[in-house]
Amino acid sequence: MPIVRGGQRFIFVGGKGGVGKTVVASAIALDFAMRGEKVLLASFNPVHSLSTVFQQNLSGGVIKPVEGVKNLYAVEVEVEDIVKSYKEKISKIIREFLRWAEIPIDPKGFIDIATTNPAFQEAATFDKMMDIVLKEGQEYDRVVFDTAAVANAIRLIGLSKIYGLWLQRVIKSRQEALNLRYQLSWRKDKVLEEIKKDPLLLDLLSLHERYVKVRENLSNPSTTTFIFVTIPTILAISVVKRFSDMVKAYDIPSGGVVVNMVIPRSEAERDETGFLKSKWEEQERNLALIRELFGDNILGYIPLYPEDVVGIKALETLIRDLEEFKP
Amino acid sequence: MNIGRLLAQARRALVDFVFGATTFEYYRELKAMSRRYNDAIYLIVLGEILGVPFLSNYYSLRLLPYMVGDLARFKRDAMRERDLLEELGEIHVH
Amino acid sequence: MSRIGFKYVFERMPELRIVIFAGKGGVGKTTSSAALSYKLASMGRRVLCFSTDPQASLSDIFERNLFGKGEIEVAPNLYVLEIDADKRIAEYVESIRRKIKEMYKIDEIPREVEDYIESAVAEPAMYESAVYDAMVDVVAEGKYDYYVFDMPPFGHGIRMVAMADILSKWVDKIFEARKEALELDAAAARLKGEKLLEYEDQMLKELEYIRGRIVSFSRLITDAKRTAFTMVLVPERMAILDTEKAIEMFEELGLKMRGVVVNQVYPPQLLEDPRAPDYLKKRVLAQRPYVREIYEKFRDLIVAVIPMLNREPKGLEAVRIVAEELWESSLDLGALEALTGR
Numbered sequence: 001m002p003i004v005r006g007g008q009r010f011i012f013v014g015g016k017g018g019v020g021k022t023v024v025a026s027a028i029a030l031d032f033a034m035r036g037e038k039v040l041l042a043s044f045n046p047v048h049s050l051s052t053v054f055q056q057n058l059s060g061g062v063i064k065p066v067e068g069v070k071n072l073y074a075v076e077v078e079v080e081d082i083v084k085s086y087k088e089k090i091s092k093i094i095r096e097f098l099r100w101a102e103i104p105i106d107p108k109g110f111i112d113i114a115t116t117n118p119a120f121q122e123a124a125t126f127d128k129m130m131d132i133v134l135k136e137g138q139e140y141d142r143v144v145f146d147t148a149a150v151a152n153a154i155r156l157i158g159l160s161k162i163y164g165l166w167l168q169r170v171i172k173s174r175q176e177a178l179n180l181r182y183q184l185s186w187r188k189d190k191v192l193e194e195i196k197k198d199p200l201l202l203d204l205l206s207l208h209e210r211y212v213k214v215r216e217n218l219s220n221p222s223t224t225t226f227i228f229v230t231i232p233t234i235l236a237i238s239v240v241k242r243f244s245d246m247v248k249a250y251d252i253p254s255g256g257v258v259v260n261m262v263i264p265r266s267e268a269e270r271d272e273t274g275f276l277k278s279k280w281e282e283q284e285r286n287l288a289l290i291r292e293l294f295g296d297n298i299l300g301y302i303p304l305y306p307e308d309v310v311g312i313k314a315l316e317t318l319i320r321d322l323e324e325f326k327p
Numbered sequence: 328m329n330i331g332r333l334l335a336q337a338r339r340a341l342v343d344f345v346f347g348a349t350t351f352e353y354y355r356e357l358k359a360m361s362r363r364y365n366d367a368i369y370l371i372v373l374g375e376i377l378g379v380p381f382l383s384n385y386y387s388l389r390l391l392p393y394m395v396g397d398l399a400r401f402k403r404d405a406m407r408e409r410d411l412l413e414e415l416g417e418i419h420v421h
Numbered sequence: 422m423s424r425i426g427f428k429y430v431f432e433r434m435p436e437l438r439i440v441i442f443a444g445k446g447g448v449g450k451t452t453s454s455a456a457l458s459y460k461l462a463s464m465g466r467r468v469l470c471f472s473t474d475p476q477a478s479l480s481d482i483f484e485r486n487l488f489g490k491g492e493i494e495v496a497p498n499l500y501v502l503e504i505d506a507d508k509r510i511a512e513y514v515e516s517i518r519r520k521i522k523e524m525y526k527i528d529e530i531p532r533e534v535e536d537y538i539e540s541a542v543a544e545p546a547m548y549e550s551a552v553y554d555a556m557v558d559v560v561a562e563g564k565y566d567y568y569v570f571d572m573p574p575f576g577h578g579i580r581m582v583a584m585a586d587i588l589s590k591w592v593d594k595i596f597e598a599r600k601e602a603l604e605l606d607a608a609a610a611r612l613k614g615e616k617l618l619e620y621e622d623q624m625l626k627e628l629e630y631i632r633g634r635i636v637s638f639s640r641l642i643t644d645a646k647r648t649a650f651t652m653v654l655v656p657e658r659m660a661i662l663d664t665e666k667a668i669e670m671f672e673e674l675g676l677k678m679r680g681v682v683v684n685q686v687y688p689p690q691l692l693e694d695p696r697a698p699d700y701l702k703k704r705v706l707a708q709r710p711y712v713r714e715i716y717e718k719f720r721d722l723i724v725a726v727i728p729m730l731n732r733e734p735k736g737l738e739a740v741r742i743v744a745e746e747l748w749e750s751s752l753d754l755g756a757l758e759a760l761t762g763r
Binding site: 090093094098110114117123169170171172173174175176177178180181185200201204 | 374380
Binding site: 338350353354357358360361362364365367368371372373375376382383384385386387388389390391392393394395396398 | 513514517520521524525531533534536537538540541544546547550551554588591592594595598599601602603605606608609612613614623624627628630631634635
């Protein structure tokens with residue numbers, strides 16, 4: 001049986017920093033590919049790690065086939081191109097505005113401050129994610145997303161609700177503004193022509209159309225599922241719990257929890273330094289808590305390996321362990 | 328009756344009368360330019376209200392109260408002037 | 422000198438008052454800030470430990486619910502602040518609404534203005550900005566001898582520095598445009614013998630206030646004498662790459678990273694310990710190349726090394742152990758150098 005069993009096409013893998021999301025996402029993708037499905041693994045991590053896990057160069061923002069695995073493709077998403085194209089669009093708008101206003105202000109300064117915003121990376125990432133859902137979503141059997149830290153993952157999906165509302169408001173504002181223009185104009189038929197072709201409105205409308213389609217997909221539990229990865233330390237558990245609550249608040253279909261980096265009992269028992277043993281005892285308490293919190297939603301456990309999980313063989317071992325390993 | 332106020336009123340009437348056409352033109356130009364500088368600011372901070380998707384920031388909200396009063400005027404000007412200038416442009420060309 | 426630890430940082434920086442721990446998620450920023458705060462407090466200084474992490478980990482570390490409860494004393498002289506940024510934003514927005522109603526003598530906010538407010542609040546960077554603004558307040562109040570902050574784990578962990586820069590340009594540009602507008606107004610008014618409305622000056626005053634906040638914030642994080650900006654990392658590939666990127670960004674902005682804290686290093690003695698199982702020894706060995714890489718890349722910056730604990734870093738007892746290691750690391754540069762030996 002595959003790791004993810006609900007038949008969903010879009011699988012998001014999230015969790016706090018350092019819990020091994022990339023490795024788990026890679027394993028899930030590999031699992032499907034080995035079963036003959038055509039899979040795309042997309043990484044949104046700001047520091048890309050797919051290349052390390054698969055030991056090949058997967059960077060560059062384009063989809064590449066993964067060598068050594070049939071049917072598996074990967075992309076380490078770059079958002080620089082979106083950021084750039086947005087900046088260009090905004091530049092145009094500002095220049096036009098300043099021109100008709102005849103102000104002797106250097107547009108560059110204004111363009112800079114209007115287009116440099118830290119929230120931007122998030123918006124651009126969200127945009128790229130939408131693209132993948134709509135386009136690649138149709139070309140692949142499965143798309144597995146490795147998201148960045150928890151907060152970003154929430155923004156990626158959960159804030160889509162807020163993003164939709166914002167978009168609607170901006171569109172309405174634009175329509176009202178254009179209507180006002182019509183009211184104030186003398187050459188009404190000419191202005192009407194232009195309003196119909198208003199590039200800003202057309203852009204916004206097509207963005208909204210895309211958004212609606214994406215949202216339909218993301219909130220549908222039969223097409224999308226969200227997997228959380230956690231490790232058995234109390235600090236990480238509370239994060240997953242909060243994350244889980246937020247996910248419910250935003251209507252995101254939750255697909256279960258993977259508990260990673262579990263110290264195997266056999267190793268702990270063999271340890272006389274006390275190092276593993278005391279950690280293991282703590283772990284047992286935390287695992288009980290995890291079971292209590294997530295019960296049937298636990299997809300599986302992954303042992304803490306002596307070495308980093310790197311390469312396809314190691315991933316295959318991990319897939320097997322996810323199915324069979326019990327703490 | 329307040330003499331001071333009467334005098335101020337008289338003075339204003341005189342200034343308005345003496346205020347010749349050219350000075351008035353100049354005055355209008357200055358005010359128009361000033362409005363436009365403000366409009367550039369409004370665009371950056373409040374662009375969304377015109378449907379221009381600029382992202383705001385934490386401090387934009389602090390500036391908002393000072394812009395609310397001029398909002399209607401800004402929208403009108405932003406949506407009207409292009410028309411006007413094009414008009415003038417066309418007349419010129421022909 | 423081979424000895425490392427924050428003890429030596431404080432000796433080298435007599436005016437040090439603010440320590441900031443940055444780094445990606447899961448490396449131990451919050452644990453480090455809790456531990457350093459603890460140590461300073463135990464030496465009789467009044468310390469504020471302020472977490473900007475939206476994941477409320479200080480509550481987990483100190484095993485108390487501290488979230489949104491203001492400055493709580495968790496040990497003698499040790500105060501912890503885990504702010505509820507959402508609440509702070511809501512209060513801020515409410516004050517803006519009130520101001521609008523007062524200024525225009527209206528009972529209701531016009532719909533489009535309300536829409537704007539709602540959009541602004543939903544903005545992803547709003548959260549961070551609210552937190553940084555709170556940092557400025559807290560330091561300005563001056564109630565403490567030391568302030569220890571951890572950074573939110575967004576982006577490369579030092580995004581706040583870039584943000585300060587961006588906001589600073591934003592306010593300058595708008596200020597410039599506003600001044601031009603006012604000068605034109607003044608010239609026009611002089612023509613007519615009129616006086617400028619008081620109202621108009623207020624926006625400039627507001628811009629000056631905003632600029633002041635941004636400058637305070639910038640100073641807070643970049644003051645070479647009073648602030649120590651430190652990156653925390655673990656001996657793992659991603660963390661090392663992230664740290665390199667952060668240092669690069671710092672340098673581009675003309676700033677100096679004070680140091681680097683290396684967390685979760687396996688004590689090298691474990692390899693010799695006959696009681697240690699192979700499994701554990703393998704883990705120690707697997708980590709070694711990364712420790713080596715850190716030593717080679719960041720040697721001059723390493724200010725402390727925290728060994729892997731055999732327990733979870735929560736509760737005051739665990740915090741105390743980490744505190745001792747942060748203050749004077751048992752694994753010093755000599756030990757690290759030995760690890761790089763052939």
